[in-house]
Amino acid sequence: MKKYLIAGLLVWLPLAITIWVLHAILGMLDGLFATLLTASQAVLPEAAHGPLEMLKQVPGLGVIVMVSALLLTGVFAANMFGQWALRQGNVLLHKIPIVKSIYSSVKQVSDTLFSTSGNAFREAVLVQYPREGSWTIAFVTGRPGGEAGEYLRDDYLSLYVPTTPNPTSGFFLMVPRKDVIELAMSVDEALKYIISMGVVAPPLPVVLAARNQHG
Template identity: 30%
Template sequence: MKWVSKYFINGLIVIVPIAITAFVVINIFSFTERLLGHYLPIHFPGLALAVVLFLIVVVGWLSSYWLLRTILSYAERLLGSIPVVKFIYNSVKQVSTAVFESQKLLKNAVLVPYPHPGVKALGFVMPDLSAPLAEKFSEEHVCVFVPMSLNLTSGFNIILPRRDIIPLDVTSESALQYVITAGAIMPRGNDSNS
C-alpha cells in the first residue's frame, strides 16, 4: 500500500504546479478578454494575449526606473505589514524568483563530498555567501545545492570549503538530465555532442 501513497504524492507534485499555472493563466486571459470586450469596440482572437504580454514588458521596463521601483518597494512593505497576505506574497515571490532564475542558478556543476567524505555528489554552485555566513569561516566557503534525483525541487544546501569542490566541464543541461534521470543519462562535456 506504500507504493500507492508514494505514486499519489508524486502525481500531486506533477499535477498541482501545472494546474495552478493553468488556472492563473486562464483567469488572467479571461479577465483581460472580458475587460477589453467591455471597453473596446473591436475584438479579435489573441487580443488578450497581446495586451497581457505588452503589459508585462511595460511593467518590466518601468520597474527598472527609480519611481516605479520606489512605488513597488512601498507596495511590498505595505503587503508585508498584513500577516496572512505577507506569508502568501513572500512565498509566491520567492518561488517565482527561484523558478525564473533557476536557469542562471543551476549553471556551475561541481562534485562535492556528500553525504560523507570519500563519496561524491553532483551539485550546483549557488551565489556567494552573505557576510553573516562568510565571516564565520576562516577560509573561503561556497554554498552548493545538491538536488535529489528525479526531483529538482528538493535537495540540500551544503556549505563547504572551496578547496573541496571539483568543478565539472559539463553542460548545465546534461548535468540537470543526470539528476532528473537518477544517473541514467551521464553528463556531457561542454565541447562534445556525445
Template identity: 30%
Template sequence: MMKLRNYFLTGIIISAPLAITAYLSWSIVHWVDSWVKPYIPYRYNPDHYLPFAVPGFGLIVALVVITAIGFLTANFIGRTVVGAGEKLLNRMPLVRNVYSGLKQIFETVLAHRTELFNRVGLFEYPRKGAWSIVFIASQEDNEISDALEPHEGKTIAVFRPITPNVTTGYLLYVKESDVIPLEMTVEEAAKLLISAGLVGPEYRNKTKELAKQARANVEHEKPALEPARPVAEKAQPARRRRTASSRPKR
C-alpha cells in the same frame, strides 16, 4: 518475439518523452487559463462567442499583463506606486516577512540567472568514500561565510540535489578544497541525476573528438619538408671552387 520486444521498447523511448512533454505543457496552459480567464471581461473573452474553448488565451493575456506591469513600473510614476505599496506591506507583521523573502529570491534568481549554478562538482557526502554531485552556486560574502572562515578557511555554497527531483535538495557550506570541479555542464549533470545515472555525459567521446581535431590541425599546419638533394650535388660547387682556387696565376 525478440524483434517485437525491441520495437515496443523503441516506441516507448520515442513516444514517452513526447507524451510527457505535451501533457505537462497542456496542464500548465489549462492551469493558467483557469486562473486568468475568470477575470477577463465578457466582451473580450472568445469562449463566449465560439462554440469551443480557446486554449492558451489566458496564458497570452497573462504574458501581456505582466509585460505591461513591468513597462509601467520602469518609469517614475510606477516606481512611486510600487514604493508606496511596499511601505504598506512592510507595516503588516506576517505579510512583510513573506513578501520580503519572496522578493529577494526572485530578484536574486532573475538578476543573476546566468551566474547561478554555473559549475558542477563532486563532494564527499553523506559519508566518507561516497561522492555526490553538487551544483556550485555563485559565491557572495555573507554572515555564514565570514563566520566559518576563521575555523574552516574559505568556504563555498553548494546545492546537493536529490534524485530524480533535482529541484529539491540540501544547501551546504563546505570547504572549497573539498569540492572537486567537473567539466560537465549543469544540464548534463541534471540529466545524469534525473535518469539516476543512466544518461551520462559523453565525456570520452568528446575528449576523443577534441584530440582527433587537435591532431588534424597539427598535421595541417605542419610545413612540408624540402626534398633532400643528393650528396654529389651538394659537394659539386665546393669541388669547383677548390679547382678554381688551385689554378696557377698567370
C-alpha cells in the same frame, strides 16, 4: 516482441511526457485567467458578464494574456517611474505584519535565482556526499551569509544538492571550496545528467577530450 515494445516506448514516452507537462502548464494559466475574470465580474457591470464568460472558453487565451502582462510589467519596471512605484510598493508590503515575512522571503529567493548578476545555479560542481568517497553533482548558490557566514569565515561555498530524478527537492550544504571540483558542463547539462540518473552523460569538454586522446 519485447524489443519492439521497448523501442516504441522510447519513441512515445518523451513526447507524451512533454505534451502532458505543456498541457498542465496551459491548464494552470487558463485556470488562473478564469479566476481573474470571475473576480472582475464582482466590480464590473452585469452587461460585461456575458463577454467575460465567453473569454473563459477561449483555449490558450490565458497564456497570451499572462505573457503579455509579464512583458508589460517588465517594460514598466525598466523605467524610472516604474522603479520608483515598485519601491513604494515594497515599502508598503513590508509594513503589513504577516505579508512582509512571506513577501520578503519569496522576493529574496526570486531575486537570487533570476538576477543576471547573481551566482545561483550558475555553476555545476562535484562534491563528496553523503559520505567521503561518494560523489554527486551540486550547484553553487553563493557563499554562506548571516550568522553561518560569521562562523565559516574561511573560503566556503553554499551548495544545492538536488535529488534524482526530481531535482526540485534536495539538500543545502556549506562546504570548503577546496573540497569541491568545478565542472565545465553547463547547468542544463548537469540537470539532464541528474534527472536521467546518470544515463544521459554530457559530452566531455574539448580540453579533456584532447587529453584523453593523447593519453
